Amino acid sequence: MIPEIGHFALIMALAMALLQGVLPILGAAIGNATLMSLSRPVARGQFVFVAIAFACLAQNFLGNDFSVLYVAQHSNSHLPTIYRFAAIWGGHEGSLLLWTFILTIWTVAVTLFSKQLPEEMVARVIGVMGLVSVGFLLFMLFTSNPFERLIPAAADGRDLTPMLQDPGLVIHPPMLYMGYVGTSVAFAFAVAALLGGKLDATWARWSRPWTTVAWVFLTIGIMLGSWWAYYELGWGGWWFWDPVENASFMPWLITTALIHSLAVTEKRGAFKNWTVFLAIVGFSLSLLGTFLVRSGVLTSVHAFAVDPARGVFILSFLGVVIGSSLILFAWRAPKVGLGGGFDLVSRESMLLLNNVLLSVAGAAVFLGTLYPLFMDALGMGKFSVGPPYFEAVFAPIMAIAVFLMGVGPFARWKQASVAEMTKQLGAWLAASVVFAVLITFAFDHWSAPIIGGLTLGVWSLLSSLAYLVTRVRESDAAGVWPKLRATSRSTYGMLLAHAGIGIFILGVTLVKGYEVSSEVLMHLDETAKVGNYTFRYLRSEEVTGPNYRGVRVALEVTKNGANVTALYPEKRVYNVQTMNMTESAIDTGLFRDLYVALGEASVKDEWIVRIQIKPMVDWIWYGCLLMALGGVLAVTDRRYRLPVQRRQAAATTESATSQPESARVDPSISF
Amino acid sequence: MPGKLFFSILLILLLPLAHAGEATPTADDVELEKRVMAVSGELRCLVCQNQTIADSHADLAIDLRNQVREKLRQGMSEQQIVDFMVTRYGDFVLYRPLVKSSTWLLWFGPFVLLLLALGFLAFQLRQRRSAMLREESALSADEHAQAASLLSETDKGAQ
Numbered sequence: 001m002i003p004e005i006g007h008f009a010l011i012m013a014l015a016m017a018l019l020q021g022v023l024p025i026l027g028a029a030i031g032n033a034t035l036m037s038l039s040r041p042v043a044r045g046q047f048v049f050v051a052i053a054f055a056c057l058a059q060n061f062l063g064n065d066f067s068v069l070y071v072a073q074h075s076n077s078h079l080p081t082i083y084r085f086a087a088i089w090g091g092h093e094g095s096l097l098l099w100t101f102i103l104t105i106w107t108v109a110v111t112l113f114s115k116q117l118p119e120e121m122v123a124r125v126i127g128v129m130g131l132v133s134v135g136f137l138l139f140m141l142f143t144s145n146p147f148e149r150l151i152p153a154a155a156d157g158r159d160l161t162p163m164l165q166d167p168g169l170v171i172h173p174p175m176l177y178m179g180y181v182g183t184s185v186a187f188a189f190a191v192a193a194l195l196g197g198k199l200d201a202t203w204a205r206w207s208r209p210w211t212t213v214a215w216v217f218l219t220i221g222i223m224l225g226s227w228w229a230y231y232e233l234g235w236g237g238w239w240f241w242d243p244v245e246n247a248s249f250m251p252w253l254i255t256t257a258l259i260h261s262l263a264v265t266e267k268r269g270a271f272k273n274w275t276v277f278l279a280i281v282g283f284s285l286s287l288l289g290t291f292l293v294r295s296g297v298l299t300s301v302h303a304f305a306v307d308p309a310r311g312v313f314i315l316s317f318l319g320v321v322i323g324s325s326l327i328l329f330a331w332r333a334p335k336v337g338l339g340g341g342f343d344l345v346s347r348e349s350m351l352l353l354n355n356v357l358l359s360v361a362g363a364a365v366f367l368g369t370l371y372p373l374f375m376d377a378l379g380m381g382k383f384s385v386g387p388p389y390f391e392a393v394f395a396p397i398m399a400i401a402v403f404l405m406g407v408g409p410f411a412r413w414k415q416a417s418v419a420e421m422t423k424q425l426g427a428w429l430a431a432s433v434v435f436a437v438l439i440t441f442a443f444d445h446w447s448a449p450i451i452g453g454l455t456l457g458v459w460s461l462l463s464s465l466a467y468l469v470t471r472v473r474e475s476d477a478a479g480v481w482p483k484l485r486a487t488s489r490s491t492y493g494m495l496l497a498h499a500g501i502g503i504f505i506l507g508v509t510l511v512k513g514y515e516v517s518s519e520v521l522m523h524l525d526e527t528a529k530v531g532n533y534t535f536r537y538l539r540s541e542e543v544t545g546p547n548y549r550g551v552r553v554a555l556e557v558t559k560n561g562a563n564v565t566a567l568y569p570e571k572r573v574y575n576v577q578t579m580n581m582t583e584s585a586i587d588t589g590l591f592r593d594l595y596v597a598l599g600e601a602s603v604k605d606e607w608i609v610r611i612q613i614k615p616m617v618d619w620i621w622y623g624c625l626l627m628a629l630g631g632v633l634a635v636t637d638r639r640y641r642l643p644v645q646r647r648q649a650a651a652t653t654e655s656a657t658s659q660p661e662s663a664r665v666d667p668s669i670s671f
Numbered sequence: 672m673p674g675k676l677f678f679s680i681l682l683i684l685l686l687p688l689a690h691a692g693e694a695t696p697t698a699d700d701v702e703l704e705k706r707v708m709a710v711s712g713e714l715r716c717l718v719c720q721n722q723t724i725a726d727s728h729a730d731l732a733i734d735l736r737n738q739v740r741e742k743l744r745q746g747m748s749e750q751q752i753v754d755f756m757v758t759r760y761g762d763f764v765l766y767r768p769l770v771k772s773s774t775w776l777l778w779f780g781p782f783v784l785l786l787l788a789l790g791f792l793a794f795q796l797r798q799r800r801s802a803m804l805r806e807e808s809a810l811s812a813d814e815h816a817q818a819a820s821l822l823s824e825t826d827k828g829a830q
Contacts, residue, residue: 235726242721341803344796352796356788364781371777380773384715386723386766393781520694528694537694582728599728608697 003068003147006056010147013049013100014137016042020107020130024123025195036123040111043126046133047104054101057088057146067153070094070146076159076576078547086170087160089177092294093146098173099290100136102181103129110185110210117206124192125185132184135317143310159547159576168228176221176248180286182214183251186258187283190276191325194332199272204265207279209635211262215255216631222248223624234582234597236517236612238620241390246369247289253362254282257355264351268413270342271352273333278355280329284322285362291318297373343415350408350416357401364393402456402505405498406463410470428466432459443514443615453509460502464495490637497630504623510616517612524605531613533594534558538566540605548574548581553607555596557587564594569609571598593617707740710749713766714739714756723766 020042027035057070061084066072074090089098107129114122140146189207193199225245230238239245258278265275291297291314342348368385375383406428410421436454440446471491475483520528522537529535538554550572557564570583584597592615599608698704711725716732724732724739735756742752756764768774 237726240721341800344793344800349796352792353789356785356792360781360785360788363784367777367780371774375773382761382763383768383774383777384763384766385768385777386713386715386721388713388767389777392767393778397781397785519697521697522694526692526694528696535694609694 002056002059002063003065003149006053006060007145007147009049009052009056010137010141010145013046013053013104014134014141016046016049017130017133017137020046021127021134022130023127024130025127028120028123028127028196033119036119039123039126043104043107043111043130046130047108050097050101050104053147054088054097057094057097058085060147061085061087064157065153066155066157067150068146069148069150072150072154072157074157074160076157076547078575079157079160079165080546082167082170083160083165087164089173090160090164090169093140093144095173095177095290095294096136096140096144097146099177099181100133100140102174102177103133103136103184106181106185107133110188120196121189121192121203121206124195125188128188128191129184132188132321135321139310139313139317143313156576159574162548162572162574162577162579162581163232165547165574166228166232168224168232172221172224172228175217175224179214179216179218179221180248180251180290182210182217183255183279183283183286185210185214186255186279187325190279191328194276194325194328197332199276199332201266201269204262204272204275208259208262208266209640211255211258211279212631212635215252215259216628216635218248218252218255219624219628219631222252223621223628226624227621230617231584231586234584235610236515236584236595236597236614238511238617241368241387243369244293246365247292250362250365250369251282251285251289253358253365254278254285257358257362258282260351260354260358264348268342268348270348271355273329274352274355276333277329278359280322280325284318284325285366287318287321292369341414345411345416345418347408347411347413347416350404350411353404354401354408357397357404361394361397361401364397365390368393399452399456402460402501405501406459409463409467409494409498424470425463425466428462429459432462435462439510447513450509450513453505453513457502457505457509460505461499464499464502468495488637490634490639493630493632493634493637495630496633497627500623500626500628500630502623503619503626507616507619507621507623511614511620515612515614515617517610519599519608519610522607522609528609528611530611532559533564533613535567535596535609535611537607537609540607543570543572545572547576548572550583551598551601553598553609555585555609557594567594567596569596569598571601588618590618591616703740703743706743706749707736710739710743710752711736713753715764715766717760717764 020039023035023042024039027033027038059065060068060071061075062081064071064075064077064084066075070091070093071087074094075084075087079087088094107126110122110125110129114125117125186207189203189210193203222245225248226238229240229245230236258275261271261275261278264271297311368389372383372385375381407421407425410416410424432455433451435458436451437446439454439458440450468487471487472480472483475486477483477486516531518528518530522528524537524539527534527536534557536556536558538556540551540553543550543552550570552568552570555567555569557567565587567585567587569585572581572583573579574581582597582599584595586596587594592613595612595614597610599610601607698707708725711732712723714724714735716722716724716727716729716735718731719727719729722729722732724735726732739752742755743749747755753765757769762769768777770778
């Protein structure tokens with residue numbers, strides 16, 4: 001009965017989504033206030049029905065209802081409860097339901113936090129999100145219904161892939177999807193603005209916090225995925241340039257560009273067309289990413305042929321969304337004005353350059369990810385595109401972007417002087433190189449790429465610091481503390497995010513340059529010395545988990561005779577899928593990780609053990625966290641907490657003049 | 672299981688060398704092993720889901736790693752080994768696709784795109800500036816005064 005309720009709820013949700021996608025947009029077009037006012041209640045109604053469907057699927061999993069095909073495929077009665085819940089998004093159909101559920105959550109958020117927006121704008125934004133939801137609900141109902149029955153019911157389920165039985169599954173996909181789906185809000189704002197023909201600075205101001213929040217989720221989602229791969233896969237890598245990873249990285253790059261482009265559109269009214277275009281591309285890539293990962297096309301282009309209905313729907317849906325929004329763009333875009341003027345060297349042009357570099361970097365990832373697929377589909381041979389390609393093509397483009405990231409904030413709006421910026425930053429750049437060289441002294445060797453990477457990392461940190469110093473010096477407030485307080489939260493957000501990039505680069509460079517790895521065959525009581533650490537094989541013991549059996553090895557770690565820690569790597573065999581899993585053991589530290597994974601065992605108490613010492617590897621994720629924190633600071637800036645009337649007043653003055661300049665409204669706001 | 676066989680042979684060979692209580696490294700020659708891993712890191716494990724033969728524990732990967740090691744020992748260069756693998760398994764085995772006519776787009780596309788984008792950007796910015804100058808000269812005296820006062824306010828506010 002419960003699966004049928006879920007199925008019915010999905011059908012009702014589709015009906016609501018259709019109403020939500022058609023009536024408010026129609027109302028906005030013909031100026032009918034009643035139709036427009038439907039947007040909020042209908043969107044909330046859709047949320048309720050999708051939530052019911054989601055709750056039904058959750059109940060099917062938690063209640064072990066193996067008469068539901070999807071549950072029988074992805075769960076098992078011995079699976080721990082938390083994984084039975086997370087198994088909802090362990091496969092294709094449930095992932096789509098999660099996607100749709102999160103989309104309705106974002107839509108409800110828009111209905112709640114849009115009181116200051118004009119009714120037409122709200123109607124169009126919610127309408128566009130309704131149309132996206134229609135696509136997903138149709139896809140689910142016609143090709144990927146999670147509630148499909150299995151008759152006769154299975155006695156027990158085929159279990160969740162052991163690889164996914166990890167806390168990472170509980171948190172990573174929802175975070176990532178919050179980011180993916182969040183880009184739909186920026187997209188909906190862009191399309192709404194195109195529909196209304198009013199692409200002004202106020203539009204940018206409204207969609208900016210939404211874009212930043214989506215970006216924060218995307219950043220955290222990707223970070224969690226990388227960390228999960230690091231400890232779960234057992235060979236200590238943190239990024240593999242796998243198509244699945246790239247699928248999430250492309251929207252991140254474009255959304256990062258969008259955040260910067262929105263800043264110019266909001267403050268200077270410029271690049272409106274470009275900003276709208278980025279919003280469309282960012283969401284299109286999110287859609288592409290969802291489908292790439294979920295359609296199975298990555299494993300083989302021929303997976304499409306196995307289930308042509310899904311493939312055809314995916315391609316048509318992508319075609320309709322991307323095609324219609326680009327046609328709308330081509331039709332409406334030329335009508336928008338130029339906005340404020342600026343020189344060839346200015347904050348504006350620097351941000352444009354940032355956009356060019358990030359977009360080209362995104363295009364490189366796109367090309368590397370999809371090239372093998374296209375070549376295979378066209379019968380032009382099978383290729384592999386992997387880390388060596390991306391390191392050769394992506395890295396140099398991003399290196400330029402990171403260097404300019406340090407310079408950009410120093411460029412003044414409208415007109416900047418290269419000589420002045422050189423004067424401000426020359427010493428800091430020199431200091432970055434010196435620091436980079438000094439860091440290599442702590443290790444036994446160096447190379448040009450290591451020095452280059454370290455310089456960029458230190459440069460990101462020092463240039464952010466330099467900017468803060470300059471701001472404090474130029475501030476009118478008396479005393480350092482008041483000066484620091486006078487600096488806006490969004491400025492701190494920017495600096496923190498840029499510094500996060502620096503921390504990230506330092507982590508990447510140091511772990512790549514200086515990690516030590518050793519593979520040894522160990523017997524009881526034997527020791528292995530790796531780096532400055534000594535690992536001793538203490539004992540091994542049998543372990544029995546809820547749905548697996550395995551062996552746990554205890555290793556004692558000492559450094560110069562002093563005890564450091566004990567590590568317990570495991571080798572597991574999961575009962576249902578009889579799959580061998582390596583559970584690595586990691587001792588996490590601020591400056592190094594000790595990473596131990598078991599290889600093959602030929603006889604009892606004899607193991608091949610892979611021991612790795614990874615300097616600064618955690619800085620990779622600390623850097624991502626700093627970036628996300630920067631985003632959080634930016635969206636909690638004072639201007640977003642201003643009283644509604646004041647904001648509305650500001651909005652009307654801005655749209656009345658051809659030169660919107662938010663700095664005029666509130667001098668404390670800058671970037 | 673050629674992998675296990677290899678390790679067993681290795682073990683027998685190395686046993687006399689091992690100190691009591693010290694674990695046996697699976698590689699006897701650390702420098703050689705670094706080269707083996709470097710080459711292996713660019714080769715795809717054909718039976719795995721997108722993994723290099725350096726990372727994979729699959730039998731095929733272990734076998735190929737051993738082959739790489741053997742060939743390096745025999746004095747073959749890295750390039751020769753890569754060429755050998757391509758003749759045997761095709762382009763698919765390479766994570767760094769060969770530069771040839773069918774991969775030009777892949778290798779040079781991003782850089783060509785970057786140059787085009789930069790060129791287009793410079794062109795657009797110049798166009799834009801001249802369009803703005805034309806617009807500005809079309810303003811009336813009143814509007815000029817208004818614009819000037821706005822601009823001076825702006826300069827105070829910005830930065």
